[in-house]
Amino acid sequence: MPNHAREVAVVAFAQSDHRRHTDDLSEVEMVMPVLHEVLDRTGLTTGEIGFTCSGSSDYLAGRAFSFTMTLDGVGAWPPISESHVEMDGAWALYEAWVKIQTGEADTALVYAYGKSSPGSVRDVLTRQLDPYYLAPLWPDAVALAALQAQALIDAGDTDEAALAAIAARSRTDAAANPHAQLRGPVPQGGHEVAPLRTGDCPPIGDGAAAVILAAGDTARRLCDRPAWITGIDHRIEAHGLGLRDLTDAPSARLAAEHAGAFEAPVDTAELHAPFTSQEVVLRKALRLDGTVRINPSGGPLAANPMMAAGLIRIGEAAARIHRGESRRALAHATSGPCLQQNLVAVLEGDKA
Amino acid sequence: MTEVLRAPLVVEFPFTRSLGPVQSAFLTGLRERTVLGVRTSDGRVAVPPLEYDPVTAAELRDLVEVGTTGTVTTWAWNERPRPGQPLATPFAWVLVRLDGADTALLHALDASGPDAVHTGMRVRIRWAAEPAGAITGIACFEPAGPAADPGAPGAATAPPAATPHDGTFADPVTGIVAAARLDYTYSPGRAQTAYLDALAERRTVGERCPRCRKVYVPPRGACPTCGVATTDRVEVGPRGTVTTFCIVNIKAKNLDIEVPYVYAHIALDGAGLALHGRIGGIPYDRVRMGLRVEPVWTDGSRHPDHYRPTGEPDAPYDTYKELL
Numbered sequence: 002m003p004n005h006a007r008e009v010a011v012v013a014f015a016q017s018d019h020r021r022h023t024d025d026l027s028e029v030e031m032v033m034p035v036l037h038e039v040l041d042r043t044g045l046t047t048g049e050i051g052f053t054c055s056g057s058s059d060y061l062a063g064r065a066f067s068f069t070m071t072l073d074g075v076g077a078w079p080p081i082s083e084s085h086v087e088m089d090g091a092w093a094l095y096e097a098w099v100k101i102q103t104g105e106a107d108t109a110l111v112y113a114y115g116k117s118s119p120g121s122v123r124d125v126l127t128r129q130l131d132p133y134y135l136a137p138l139w140p141d142a143v144a145l146a147a148l149q150a151q152a153l154i155d156a157g158d159t160d161e162a163a164l165a166a167i168a169a170r171s172r173t174d175a176a177a178n179p180h181a182q183l184r185g186p187v188p189q190g191g192h193e194v195a196p197l198r199t200g201d202c203p204p205i206g207d208g209a210a211a212v213i214l215a216a217g218d219t220a221r222r223l224c225d226r227p228a229w230i231t232g233i234d235h236r237i238e239a240h241g242l243g244l245r246d247l248t249d250a251p252s253a254r255l256a257a258e259h260a261g262a263f264e265a266p267v268d269t270a271e272l273h274a275p276f277t278s279q280e281v282v283l284r285k286a287l288r289l290d291g292t293v294r295i296n297p298s299g300g301p302l303a304a305n306p307m308m309a310a311g312l313i314r315i316g317e318a319a320a321r322i323h324r325g326e327s328r329r330a331l332a333h334a335t336s337g338p339c340l341q342q343n344l345v346a347v348l349e350g351d352k353a
Numbered sequence: 354m355t356e357v358l359r360a361p362l363v364v365e366f367p368f369t370r371s372l373g374p375v376q377s378a379f380l381t382g383l384r385e386r387t388v389l390g391v392r393t394s395d396g397r398v399a400v401p402p403l404e405y406d407p408v409t410a411a412e413l414r415d416l417v418e419v420g421t422t423g424t425v426t427t428w429a430w431n432e433r434p435r436p437g438q439p440l441a442t443p444f445a446w447v448l449v450r451l452d453g454a455d456t457a458l459l460h461a462l463d464a465s466g467p468d469a470v471h472t473g474m475r476v477r478i479r480w481a482a483e484p485a486g487a488i489t490g491i492a493c494f495e496p497a498g499p500a501a502d503p504g505a506p507g508a509a510t511a512p513p514a515a516t517p518h519d520g521t522f523a524d525p526v527t528g529i530v531a532a533a534r535l536d537y538t539y540s541p542g543r544a545q546t547a548y549l550d551a552l553a554e555r556r557t558v559g560e561r562c563p564r565c566r567k568v569y570v571p572p573r574g575a576c577p578t579c580g581v582a583t584t585d586r587v588e589v590g591p592r593g594t595v596t597t598f599c600i601v602n603i604k605a606k607n608l609d610i611e612v613p614y615v616y617a618h619i620a621l622d623g624a625g626l627a628l629h630g631r632i633g634g635i636p637y638d639r640v641r642m643g644l645r646v647e648p649v650w651t652d653g654s655r656h657p658d659h660y661r662p663t664g665e666p667d668a669p670y671d672t673y674k675e676l677l
Binding site for chain 1: 357359362364368370372376380398399401403407408426427428429430431432435436437438439446452456457458459460461466472487488489529531533535536537538539540541542543545546573574575576577578580581582642662
């Protein structure tokens with residue numbers, strides 16, 4: 002078991018209803034109800050939060066420094082202790098977890114949002130790629146995922162029927178998730194970029210999520226069944242796509258090892274696999290067999306708000322522990338092309 | 354409920370990037386129709402080459418020349434090319450391991466259809482018509498035909514190994530300009546839509562925080578002190594008070610205003626914070642804190658052109674000292 006200075010738990014989680022368009026809302030107008038909901042669940046006010054950290058990307062909506070506008074929604078004046086990552090909110094949660102480990106805070110509010118509807122997210126994401134060898138070719142997010150999917154098919158790890166089954170399972174499970182964008186199976190459709198079909202790709206949409214972390218007895222006071230983060234780590238692959246074995250995710254495996262994921266079985270895994278083929282890679286890398294419930298929320302194939310979908314995996318895993326539906330869960334978040342960067346957290350409930 | 358406002362928004366930027374010595378040699382080589390790789394710490398040949406070893410982080414400088422023919426390691430058929438991509442007609446994205454290399458390069462493959470592409474197929478570089486010291490100096494790949502398969506009847510011998518290269522070219526490329534353009538449809542959200550709608554009627558409408566009662570102009574939808582939505586619409590102004598100002602002596606490009614002129618913070622009557630605008634109708638050196646002003650509108654403009662003195666007595670400092 003990894004040994005950390007302090008026990009830290011997810012004590013509350015909230016998310017928006019994820020929608021294809023939110024033209025009627027600015028970013029702060031979209032985020033604020035989620036912030037209020039997550040605070041209400043603990044009875045805390047913004048003034049009682051020790052540290053606030055957010056994750057978002059200005060490129061999605063094309064608004065410079067948009068995170069400073071959403072900060073209005075937490076009541077950031079007079080100045081609060083606050084930080085931001087231009088990454089998925091799962092990495093904001095990691096920063097907040099470290100902050101609590103240092104003893105500088107006992108509670109943290111972590112939130113993330115993505116408003117992809119104003120732009121073309123497939124093209125926007127090309128701007129995160131290597132600027133010398135990749136970005137000038139504008140290889141979009143679906144194209145890169147399709148190269149990975151073909152490599153898996155060539156290796157005999159999957160086929161189009163198996164990928165379709167992952168898509169169907171995810172969206173069937175999402176029928177029970179009122180926040181999901183796709184609630185129920187959708188046709189696989191034609192090829193977007195072969196071998197990936199429309200059904201293999203996540204829906205594009207806008208949304209937000211928030212989590213509250215608390216240490217030790219504070220967590221026990223705020224939550225009946227705290228979801229203790231017993232391990233958390235993040236690792237990255239070499240940045241050249243052609244240097245990597247795209248059928249594997251050694252960085253995810255390493256993060257899982259460091260998070261203690263392999264020291265005992267998990268009953269649930271919330272995987273940030275926006276494309277069906279990436280679930281195949283992660284199941285292998287994270288050694289998840291048929292006994293593990295994968296993405297009971299429907300996962301990112303049912304709702305994939307950029308920059309929030311990874312934080313939502315941690316939130317969904319924690320919420321299952323809060324509800325007594327899981328004892329030990331793995332949550333995974335990713336960033337970049339073809340599972341470039343991977344974060345793994347292990348969450349556990351108190352022993353009965 | 355008014356209709357949601359929308360406007361096109363273009364974000365366009367040319368990034369000028371300098372190159373490290375390995376990238377410089379590689380991109381200059383593409384201009385000269387020569388492909389260079391670099392030997393990594395474990396002796397493998399990386400193409401495209403890296404400045405630093407991905408495992409040991411050691412500086413890599415050992416350049417080699419590799420072939421212009423190679424093998425597809427994975428591919429994806431792109432039926433609908435998108436703006437900026439290498440080909441405008443349907444093509445395959447490919448990772449290609451060039452002969453002599455141990456890693457693969459991403460590019461496009463010009464093929465007749467998905468049935469004409471497979472992993473393991475032999476392809477060769479099609480150079481750009483106009484030589485370029487950039488990854489786009491390669492136009493794309495094209496099928497090399499079975500004759501290029503090692504071991505095929507009549508084929509040459511095994512692919513050539515990488516050969517040492519000093520990376521020296523005349524007039525090396527030392528940087529690239531990476532142009533990027535992203536197109537958005539911007540919509541401002543509830544609070545700012547209401548603000549803009551009112552401005553079209555030459556009224557300034559802010560929003561009041563239900564908790565601390567402060568009136569925000571222009572409204573952003575949330576009170577940054579209380580962290581709650583601002584909801585009550587409050588019309589402010591049209592008159593206001595200059596809370597502080599500066600004298601502008603530098604003529605801005607594309608702005609037809611004579612210098613010097615005064616740019617000021619103006620607290621409209623009823624507003625909880627100041628907005629800014631130009632002061633006209635008074636010599637620049639007569640503008641002062643506390644000056645009472647009103648907006649001057651011009652036809653066809655969404656915002657007041659400037660503010661001018663009302664002739665009222667100056668506002669006492671205590672009435673605006675919190676609004677500087």
